[in-house]
Amino acid sequence: MRVFIAGVDGYLGWSLALYLAARGHEISGCDLFLRREWVAEMGSQSVTPIRRMTERLETFRDHFGTNLQFRKGDLRDYNFVLNCFRSFDPEAIVHLGEMPSAPYSMVDVNHAVFTQMNNLIGTLHILYAMKEACPDAHLVKLGTMGEYGTPNIDIPEGFFTIEYRERKDTLPFPRQAGSWYHQTKVHDSHNIMFACKIWGLRSTDIMQGVVFGTRIDEMKDDERLVTRFDFDQCFGTAVNRYCAQAVIGHPLTPFGRGGQKRGFLPLRDSVQCLTLTITNPPKPGEYRVFNQFEEIYSITELAQKVKKVGEELGLKVNIRNLENPRKEMEEHYYNPDHQHLPDLGYKPTHDMEQELRIMLNDLMKYRSRIEVRKEALNPDIRWDGTRKKVRFLSRGAEEQGSKGAEEQGSKGAEEQG
Amino acid sequence: MRVFIAGVDGYLGWSLALYLAARGHEISGCDLFLRREWVAEMGSQSVTPIRRMTERLETFRDHFGTNLQFRKGDLRDYNFVLNCFRSFDPEAIVHLGEMPSAPYSMVDVNHAVFTQMNNLIGTLHILYAMKEACPDAHLVKLGTMGEYGTPNIDIPEGFFTIEYRERKDTLPFPRQAGSWYHQTKVHDSHNIMFACKIWGLRSTDIMQGVVFGTRIDEMKDDERLVTRFDFDQCFGTAVNRYCAQAVIGHPLTPFGRGGQKRGFLPLRDSVQCLTLTITNPPKPGEYRVFNQFEEIYSITELAQKVKKVGEELGLKVNIRNLENPRKEMEEHYYNPDHQHLPDLGYKPTHDMEQELRIMLNDLMKYRSRIEVRKEALNPDIRWDGTRKKVRFLSRGAEEQGSKGAEEQGSKGAEEQG
Numbered sequence: 144m145r146v147f148i149a150g151v152d153g154y155l156g157w158s159l160a161l162y163l164a165a166r167g168h169e170i171s172g173c174d175l176f177l178r179r180e181w182v183a184e185m186g187s188q189s190v191t192p193i194r195r196m197t198e199r200l201e202t203f204r205d206h207f208g209t210n211l212q213f214r215k216g217d218l219r220d221y222n223f224v225l226n227c228f229r230s231f232d233p234e235a236i237v238h239l240g241e242m243p244s245a246p247y248s249m250v251d252v253n254h255a256v257f258t259q260m261n262n263l264i265g266t267l268h269i270l271y272a273m274k275e276a277c278p279d280a281h282l283v284k285l286g287t288m289g290e291y292g293t294p295n296i297d298i299p300e301g302f303f304t305i306e307y308r309e310r311k312d313t314l315p316f317p318r319q320a321g322s323w324y325h326q327t328k329v330h331d332s333h334n335i336m337f338a339c340k341i342w343g344l345r346s347t348d349i350m351q352g353v354v355f356g357t358r359i360d361e362m363k364d365d366e367r368l369v370t371r372f373d374f375d376q377c378f379g380t381a382v383n384r385y386c387a388q389a390v391i392g393h394p395l396t397p398f399g400r401g402g403q404k405r406g407f408l409p410l411r412d413s414v415q416c417l418t419l420t421i422t423n424p425p426k427p428g429e430y431r432v433f434n435q436f437e438e439i440y441s442i443t444e445l446a447q448k449v450k451k452v453g454e455e456l457g458l459k460v461n462i463r464n465l466e467n468p469r470k471e472m473e474e475h476y477y478n479p480d481h482q483h484l485p486d487l488g489y490k491p492t493h494d495m496e497q498e499l500r501i502m503l504n505d506l507m508k509y510r511s512r513i514e515v516r517k518e519a520l521n522p523d524i525r526w527d528g529t530r531k532k533v534r535f536l537s538r539g540a541e542e543q544g545s546k547g548a549e550e551q552g553s554k555g556a557e558e559q560g
Numbered sequence: 561m562r563v564f565i566a567g568v569d570g571y572l573g574w575s576l577a578l579y580l581a582a583r584g585h586e587i588s589g590c591d592l593f594l595r596r597e598w599v600a601e602m603g604s605q606s607v608t609p610i611r612r613m614t615e616r617l618e619t620f621r622d623h624f625g626t627n628l629q630f631r632k633g634d635l636r637d638y639n640f641v642l643n644c645f646r647s648f649d650p651e652a653i654v655h656l657g658e659m660p661s662a663p664y665s666m667v668d669v670n671h672a673v674f675t676q677m678n679n680l681i682g683t684l685h686i687l688y689a690m691k692e693a694c695p696d697a698h699l700v701k702l703g704t705m706g707e708y709g710t711p712n713i714d715i716p717e718g719f720f721t722i723e724y725r726e727r728k729d730t731l732p733f734p735r736q737a738g739s740w741y742h743q744t745k746v747h748d749s750h751n752i753m754f755a756c757k758i759w760g761l762r763s764t765d766i767m768q769g770v771v772f773g774t775r776i777d778e779m780k781d782d783e784r785l786v787t788r789f790d791f792d793q794c795f796g797t798a799v800n801r802y803c804a805q806a807v808i809g810h811p812l813t814p815f816g817r818g819g820q821k822r823g824f825l826p827l828r829d830s831v832q833c834l835t836l837t838i839t840n841p842p843k844p845g846e847y848r849v850f851n852q853f854e855e856i857y858s859i860t861e862l863a864q865k866v867k868k869v870g871e872e873l874g875l876k877v878n879i880r881n882l883e884n885p886r887k888e889m890e891e892h893y894y895n896p897d898h899q900h901l902p903d904l905g906y907k908p909t910h911d912m913e914q915e916l917r918i919m920l921n922d923l924m925k926y927r928s929r930i931e932v933r934k935e936a937l938n939p940d941i942r943w944d945g946t947r948k949k950v951r952f953l954s955r956g957a958e959e960q961g962s963k964g965a966e967e968q969g970s971k972g973a974e975e976q977g
Contacts, residue, residue: 221669221673251688252638252684252685252688253638255688256638256681256684256685259680259684259751260677260680260681263676263680263747264673264676264677267669267672267673268669268673271669271672274945294729294731295727295729296722296724296725296727296729296731297724297725297727303724305713305722305724307713307714307720308713308714310712310714311712311713312712314711314713314736315735315736316734317732317733317734319731319732319753320754321754322754323684323751323754326750326751326754329747329750330680330747330750333735333743333746334676334740334743336736337737337738337739337743340887341943341944342944342945470757470758476727526758527758527759528688528691528759
């Protein structure tokens, strides 16, 4: 199939391009390289030394014997998007080209507005360009499980049938997102559902869990094919950050009480699921929602897994809970459905510890690249709009004795960096 | 109270300023006069000859003995918004400063993107500026009943408690808006709810029905105090358009089968309700939703009411259904709650026919101002993205015989202008 990937320079985008190319699909993609700039703005860098796009493209051709048709450009430029679709005539468009960080969106008013504008305009442009250039194409849109928040009932896949005052209807499941970034995904979902309804476009909206991992098999031990791996407070997600912390001897730092439950999946499952979605498109006019994750863990359970595997590899790993810079529930019910993808043939990677072993081994090679930017590990972007380094909590961290809160607090604040 | 009105030059904004001033409130407001430009873009004008802001402000001072503190500026300029709030220190902020037309948002990709950016950025700026300058102020935000769409169950006021798989939660009621414009109100609602949650701001989100009317008593027969009245395909709403059509002998034109039900309220009720909302603020951190309308009618019933009153006044009034340029259900269940405002003391104006009589009499004075722009009455903005004049339907219009569809269709297409 002809697959267009918006955001092909990113963590998922680059991995997906390799995975699809290895299976004979024809790939085109675009990127503006903003992710590289945002991570630099956070004082950080990818742990893996990713190459410039020209070198990535050469290596891609060497390995797969075909070109990845790349265009540098901005999704906020409508004619750019339209030209991409007109010249490539995609059968599927995978939209990974958004600003993907909750903390980045919470920095200040400018970051909030930038995030909402960037993400909404890009998606609106893609919808209009599809309508104009390739109305039969399938839009695979990356949303997030975070759109749902943490309601006290089961979370279905996008829609649910309910009875209310003795009448019945099937309705979109209510969204309660927890950052300006997560809100953009909610807004996008509403916009896409509407476009499918009025124009007969087809789309799968992926409510994805938290992805972790350093590689997929299609990277073939060629360092030039490796995907990026972020560990800073904005672009590093929970498991990836824990692993980066473990390899430099920094405590693993769950936020708050650490009872926050989320759905997780390894990078190799994410590209597997996206590929299943692409090769099994919905009907014209259909808007469907997939909850895409493998298993649910609390962030404390995750930290414990990283600690266990790290110690097996000879690392000394502590867990110390941090004051929570976010506003979120730290203990809650969480039971989202995730049956649509298994129904299409998704075979989950069940051994998380094996994946963590691969990750830690990969990261140990680049320990110095984390060391040199380790300040970026320390969160200071708070949901209350202030910017102030968060402190270690005095209780709840398994490895800690019972030092006084103040002592640990002030010590923690300095010590982390 | 000190009340800041964003969009104070508009249909509701100007009326509300007069209503509040007559009750001793201190008013400040801003506008960029974009509504005047958009209506001109549609080839139309306000039926009522509204004055330039300088003259409006002079008249305001003459009548109320106090200044309306006006600032011209753009809500998309954060420092402008912040300075407005810093200097006036409002106790309530009424946000009426958005692009309010569904068809205008559907013209093309540029209008869609403009609408979403303009409305979302303005609201985000207001939220951040409140947080920075006046965190105790109460944001009264104009949403629309159109956020809910037309579900097959009752519509509560914003939230509902449901049981799902034997668990219970109170959740935001799902939104299914029917245009890019209506989607902006949904996005705003999500953003505002989130700001209240994380920053402790307080807000009332008004899901308002369709407003009609030419005046409120506080305009005192001084023509310089009159509010605008639009009848073009974008900015004229159902009843107002019907009345404008009736006075120039143009058929009243319900869209499609005409069974679309909506909540309606006269302008005098809208300002009454907004004032009750302002003077009864929610608690800090509370986000509440009011469904603001008086009664539910189908658009056919409305046309019949306008016809009846028009004929009593000696007008010759026909009703002819038009092809529906929108994508919407034309027969549906509709039963929204609207109890919060009556609980605060809202006394509805129950005699719609009396209100229609006032409107038609007012509009007859300006018949020539409608005549000269009557082309603007003919819809050509379609939800499928094309732009082509819609035709009369061959059946369903009460006053018509049984002419052939084609004949009427082609005739209608020409005849309307």
